[in-house]
Amino acid sequence: MAPTPTPSAEPDDSPDTYVGLEAGRAESLARERGWPTVRALPPGAIITMEYRVGRLNFEVKGGRVARAWKG
Numbered sequence: 001m002a003p004t005p006t007p008s009a010e011p012d013d014s015p016d017t018y019v020g021l022e023a024g025r026a027e028s029l030a031r032e033r034g035w036p037t038v039r040a041l042p043p044g045a046i047i048t049m050e051y052r053v054g055r056l057n058f059e060v061k062g063g064r065v066a067r068a069w070k071g
Contacts, residue, residue, distance in 0.1 A: 013030075018058060023040055023058060023060045026058060035056045037055040039058065043060075051070075051071040057069050
């Protein structure tokens with residue numbers, strides 16, 4: 001029987017620190033801090049709700065991060 005995969009650890013980083021930053025700067029900073037996947041979304045975007053370890057989501061309004069969350 002194959003071993004159960006262990007998800008990689010997420011960076012010890014609060015999504016709230018990205019709110020208010022310019023979207024491009026926020027994405028660069030997130031990657032520097034170890035987030036392998038960064039997703040920028042417009043307000044009201046229809047997205048899947050599955051949780052993905054290592055993904056950071058940004059809702060971008062007017063070129064700035066209005067909301068950020070893991071998964």
